[in-house]
Amino acid sequence: MAEFDMILDDINPEDIDLPVVIIGAGHAGVQVAAGLRTRGWTGGIVLVDEEGGLPYERPPLSKDVLGPDETAEGGPLLRKDAFYASKDITRLAGVRVGSIDRGRRVVALDDGQELAYHRLVIASGARGRRLTVPGHDLSGVLSLRTAADALAVRGELVPGARVVIIGAGYIGMEVAAAATKRGCDVTVLEFQDRVMKRVTSEPVSEFYQQLHRSKGVRFAFGAAVSAIEGEGRVERVLTADGRSYPADVVVAGIGVIPNQELAEAAGIACRDGILVDEACRTSDPAVYAAGDVTRFISTFGGAEMRLECLQNAQQQADVVADTIMGRTPREAEVPWFWTVQFDVRLQTAGVMHPDDDIVLRGDPATGKFSVCYLREDSLAAIDTVGSLADFRQGKKLIAAGTFMDRTALADPAVRLEDCVLETAKIAA
Amino acid sequence: MSVITIDVIDREGSRHEVPWEQDQVLMEALRDNDLPVLASCGGSASCATCHVFLPEDVYPTLPERSEDEIELVEEAPGFRPTQSRLSCQVHYADRFDGMTVTLAPEED
Numbered sequence: 001m002a003e004f005d006m007i008l009d010d011i012n013p014e015d016i017d018l019p020v021v022i023i024g025a026g027h028a029g030v031q032v033a034a035g036l037r038t039r040g041w042t043g044g045i046v047l048v049d050e051e052g053g054l055p056y057e058r059p060p061l062s063k064d065v066l067g068p069d070e071t072a073e074g075g076p077l078l079r080k081d082a083f084y085a086s087k088d089i090t091r092l093a094g095v096r097v098g099s100i101d102r103g104r105r106v107v108a109l110d111d112g113q114e115l116a117y118h119r120l121v122i123a124s125g126a127r128g129r130r131l132t133v134p135g136h137d138l139s140g141v142l143s144l145r146t147a148a149d150a151l152a153v154r155g156e157l158v159p160g161a162r163v164v165i166i167g168a169g170y171i172g173m174e175v176a177a178a179a180t181k182r183g184c185d186v187t188v189l190e191f192q193d194r195v196m197k198r199v200t201s202e203p204v205s206e207f208y209q210q211l212h213r214s215k216g217v218r219f220a221f222g223a224a225v226s227a228i229e230g231e232g233r234v235e236r237v238l239t240a241d242g243r244s245y246p247a248d249v250v251v252a253g254i255g256v257i258p259n260q261e262l263a264e265a266a267g268i269a270c271r272d273g274i275l276v277d278e279a280c281r282t283s284d285p286a287v288y289a290a291g292d293v294t295r296f297i298s299t300f301g302g303a304e305m306r307l308e309c310l311q312n313a314q315q316q317a318d319v320v321a322d323t324i325m326g327r328t329p330r331e332a333e334v335p336w337f338w339t340v341q342f343d344v345r346l347q348t349a350g351v352m353h354p355d356d357d358i359v360l361r362g363d364p365a366t367g368k369f370s371v372c373y374l375r376e377d378s379l380a381a382i383d384t385v386g387s388l389a390d391f392r393q394g395k396k397l398i399a400a401g402t403f404m405d406r407t408a409l410a411d412p413a414v415r416l417e418d419c420v421l422e423t424a425k426i427a428a
Numbered sequence: 429m430s431v432i433t434i435d436v437i438d439r440e441g442s443r444h445e446v447p448w449e450q451d452q453v454l455m456e457a458l459r460d461n462d463l464p465v466l467a468s469c470g471g472s473a474s475c476a477t478c479h480v481f482l483p484e485d486v487y488p489t490l491p492e493r494s495e496d497e498i499e500l501v502e503e504a505p506g507f508r509p510t511q512s513r514l515s516c517q518v519h520y521a522d523r524f525d526g527m528t529v530t531l532a533p534e535e536d
Contacts, residue, residue: 027470038462057470078470080451083460314468338474345496347474388499392476396535 018118019044019090020324021107023097023262025055028291028313029123030078035321037087045089046115048107051146052094054081059310061150062171063340066157066178074147100266102284119286119324122263122274123317126256126292126308131166135228141250144171156249159183164237164247166225168195170339171253173208177341179251180215187245188212189223189237199337201371204346204383207364211342220245256308258293271295273306279323280316288323290316299332300350300398301380307351309337334398336391347388349395350381361390362412369412370394377403377421393417432525436463439531448524454480454515463531471516473497476504479532481511482518486527490518506533 020036022029025047033045049055056075065072084091096110100120107115128143130136142153153175157163163179165172168190179186188195194205195212209219224240228250237245260270269275269283273295280288280296291313295306315333322329336349344367352373362369368386372379372394378401382394393416397404408419430450436458437443448457455478458465466477473496482490487510493501494517501512512532 034459038464059470059472076471079460080449080456310470311468314466333468336475338469338472345474388496389503392500392503 017043018105018116019046020119020121021046021048021115021117022121022123023048023107024123024125024259024291024293025049025051025078025091025093026058026123026125026291026313027078027310028125028317029121030055031314031317032121032123032290032320033089034079034083034087035318036324037089039321039325039327041321041325043118045087046117047084047089047091048095048097048109048115049091049093050096051148053147054093055079056147058145059338061147062144062174063178065147065150066154066175066182068181068183070154073151075150097262100262100268100287102266102268102287105286117286119288121320122282122287122289122293123291123313124259124262124293126258128171128252129255129257131225131228131252131254133225133227135230135234138228138230138234139232140230140234140248141228141252143252144175145256153251157182157184160185161248162246163187164189164245164250165253166237166250167253167255168192168219169198169253169255170196170337172251173212173341174339175251175253176212176217177215180212180217181342186216187218187220187247189220189225189239189245191222191224193221195219199348200346200352200383201358201373203358203360203364203369203371204385207369207385208341208344208346211344215342256292258295258306260293263287263289263293276316278319279329280320281323288320290320298335298351300334301353301375303351303353305351307335309335311336334395336395344385346383346385347391348381348383349391350379350398352381352383356380357406359406359409361409361416362387370416372404372409374404374406379404382416390416430520430522432520432522434524434526435528437528437530438463439533448520450520452520454478454518454520454529456516458515458529458531465515465531467516469516473500473514473517476500476514477534478515479504479506480513480515480518481506481508481530481532482513483527484510486524487511487513489523493517504532505535 055078098108128145157179161184163184163186165188226240227238258273263274264270274289276294292308319329338347356373359372370390371383373381379397384391403421405421408414436446446461468477469475
């Protein structure tokens with residue numbers, strides 16, 4: 001802290017007239033801009049967005065935007081058009097930042113403009129990892145990250161189309177459900193032995209596999225894609241075991257890569273993400289980062305991680321706004337996530353680890369159950385299907401680190417918040 | 429576009445006059461006018477950070493809560509059966525002009 005303050009005190013007093021420049025207008029970028037105004041920042045705010053239109057929500061892109069009768073031209077707007085002008089937020093849309101000159105505190109835009117900053121916030125997000133196998137660049141091979149991507153995918157999901165999805169993560173599974181609802185013939189290829197393995201346990205994977213299968217989705221597990229073939233356009237996907245899957249369209253959902261290149265080129269410390277401290281400061285105290293692009297030490301569990309979720313983007317944005325204004329940020333919220341597939345919502349609080357003990361609450365066959373993840377007897381994470389009550393109570397218990405009673409947990413008739421160990425009750 | 433004005437009582441008990449435009453849900457009107465509404469799910473009825481109390485005479489005139497909203501709001505601090513709504517689920521109507529909306533307590 002002390003050395004940061006010293007460095008910051010070196011700012012030329014004239015610089016305080018300079019704006020906060022924000023790179024990226026996803027949830028994090030827009031929330032920093034809005035949050036600064038809410039907190040009384042009176043200086044300039046410039047939001048640089050390489051996409052052309054108004055900033056929009058991303059979670060619906062792989063859900064409602066792909067709906068059967070949907071005609072929306074993108075995600076719902078994060079803020080209405082008039083909001084930015086009314087808050088004196090300057091939006092530069094369709095412009096890329098070419099480089100950051102930290103010495104001069106200036107960012108250079110691709111159109112030749114230079115923007116001097118008082119503070120810089122990098123909220124450049126992440127991009128979908130691209131396939132590298134032969135044929136990855138054939139027409140009809142798509143991924144989904146932006147509104148334009150979503151519209152391209154939707155345009156291909158016509159009744160009867162043979163859709164091969166590579167990767168059974170959240171995005172792959174959401175697209176599989178949407179494509180099926182639109183009348184497509186869907187096959188999901190997954191390298192692991194079950195769906196959503198990185199983020200959830202076997203009972204939840206099994207539940208969603210069954211749900212998808214009941215609607216006609218086919219799965220191939222242990223499937224390593226080796227090539228995509230076709231004459232100018234995709235016709236089939238080949239896997240290492242010699243199988244061939246006919247395809248009119250391929251959608252790859254194989255993870256994301258943080259957009260850290262600008263920061264890296266400017267000498268800001270990065271390691272699979274821009275490294276930030278608990279105040280979202282990068283290794284340059286005048287430069288902050290927020291959202292999917294960051295890597296940080298979690299308040300819950302102490303592990304170093306990137307968190308690709310809306311909640312983290314919003315929270316880090318609030319931390320940035322607080323820190324720029326010299327305020328103490330509010331306590332960190334337990335991370336949480338959701339996915340909706342065939343109208344069935346999985347809502348998760350906390351981040352599970354494969355070594356956690358799991359306790360199943362309720363019978364998945366009823367469509368209403370939770371999986372508790374225990375680490376040294378404390379609740380570390382919870383997956384809930386059809387049980388938002390468990391989700392909300394679970395989130396509080398994770399934050400509190402309370403010791404849990406495994407026998408009680410296994411009984412869905414006992415409220416989650418009543419499943420704490422007797423000794424913990426006494427201590428409380 | 430129509431705009432109405434509502435009275436909003438924040439968590440400290442202060443009163444604010446807030447313009448509510450036709451194309452906004454109540455959460456957006458609150459958030460865009462700098463009231464401390466986190467709306468951490470972006471308005472998809474996945475959290476309860478936009479929980480508000482509506483006047484008892486207005487509450488019954490609204491469409492019923494969805495199952496998700498019921499579960500979320502019933503677990504929210506300060507839940508009032510005949511007043512609690514997630515403001516992201518409350519759509520604009522001219523007849524709300526002049527109504528008083530109270531921000532519910534935040535989670536502990």
